[in-house]
Amino acid sequence: MKKRIRIHREGWxxxxxxxxxxxxxxxxxxxxxxxxxxxxxxxxxxxxxxxxIFFFRNPKRIVEIDDPSFVIAPADGTVVVVEKTSEPEYFGDERIQVSIFMSIFNVHANWYPVSGTIVKTVHHNGRHLAAYLPKSSRENERSTVVIETPGKTQILVRQIAGALAQRIVTYAHPGKECHVNEHLGFIKFGSRVDLFLPLDSEIFVQVGEKTTGNETIIARLNE
Structure with missing residues (x-):
């Protein structure tokens, strides 16, 4: 794993x-x-x-994993939720939710957690509650991205603005091919990223665990 500190383009x-x-x-x-x-x-x-400069740092991270079923952490931060829950916006059924809270001291670039094709993107205006609150996933300003893997499994990634975050940047658009090691987007000043995975996914993290974006393995998809 090679690392080189740079300034993210959203910070210039x-x-x-x-x-x-x-x-x-x-x-x-x-x-x-x-x-x-x-x-x-x-x-x-x-x-x-x-x-x-510290906030907009952009470490260069290259993950080398041969198994495409692995789900890689989309963000630096702390795992605040690992639970089975309903996801009504896109799937309309139960999923495993894994949520990562980013404080202002974490890297705020977001990475694609899997490689595949972007199926859907949608941005919702909303409130700016503290991002660690469960209801922030439904009520805060947020951007939803659905990715279909080469194995035809769909996962949902949701960028959520926090109390200080005033802008969510998402680079995804429907039909785009995405890959791990690429940036999904950026959230400015305190935020959270949710993952919604199939119920048969094998989860490797637990609440309270620290994650490193584009490095920590979150789960393995059953495909």
Whole structure:
């Protein structure tokens, strides 16, 4: 597994705007205020810039798994749900739900959990409840992606905005061929990703376990 830290493409515009804003603020303080104020603001500006660079980090991860039935973690974070539940939006039946909560300190890029073909994508506007709450899967702003694997198994991936998240980016569209190691999208500032898998899937994670996107094996599909 090779890793190389980069800035995600979703962060470049934000970082550019932030740099311009910090430059303007520091220039005004330099002109209007004494040296101690300038020193304090410089330190504060450096901290803010470093945090945003940290948030938009984009580690290069290449998973090498020969078995296409494996479901790989779509996100960094903590597993907060592993349970059998109903999925009314697309499947209309019971599925195994695995949910990963991402704090603001986690990498917020999302990866495709399986290779296959995108069957459906839909974006729902909604609330911005704390992403770790169970009802956030139904009530929050969210983006749903259904993938059909080469073995004809369909799984659903749902990106969910949290209390701080203001934008969900999804690169999937119906008919697109997707592969593990590719980005599904990005969620800005605190969020969650749900997986809905067939009931006969073999689950390898449990509540409280930490996941690494595009590395941790979540489950094996029965195909």
């Amino acid at each position: 515009l934000v970082l550019t705007g932030l740099l311009l804003l910090l430059f303007a603020v520091n220039l005004i303080i330099y002109i209007e205020f004494p040296a101690p104020a300038m020193a304090i603001n410089t330190v504060l500006s450096a901290f803010i810039l470093c945090f945003f």
